[in-house]
Amino acid sequence: MIQIFGEYRENLSDDHEFLILGFSPSSIPIQQRWRNNGLSADFIADYLTTFLPLNEDKPGTQVRQAEVKSAVSYIANELLENAMKFHDETSSYPIQFGIYLLEDTVCTVVLQAINSVSPTTVDKFQAFVQELTTSDPEAWEFSSSAFFSN
16 A cells, blocks of 8 residues: 655656665665665765755855755655665565755755555554644654654
8 A cells, every 4th residue: 555645746757857766675784774874865965966056156155055965964864764764674665765856946856765664553653754744843852762662
């Protein structure tokens, strides 16, 4: 059963820039994968910055580019870590992580994580995602006992 959480754009077109990474969850233990998640997130952020305009005459553009890179790296790392953490170990489907650059009137960046969640975890996971998507981000306090505990 396929379920979509959060804001989702159907039919992300391949006529804009995009990059999709695939991970085989059974290739190495998740503990060994944590370092790779950070490297992958940094790679995604570096990839994005190649498309951001940089004006050497305006130092503010360099600062803004660094801010965007840092934010994308952080968000990508969180999404990827959670996709790995909640992936159903019995599933043969790979974990996919993608970045899409859509150009409407401005450049829109879409980060997408695709994974499989086990039927025994799905209700708890749905409740957690629902809380994240409907609550105030300023009020978030994460604790290991909130959802991430076994």
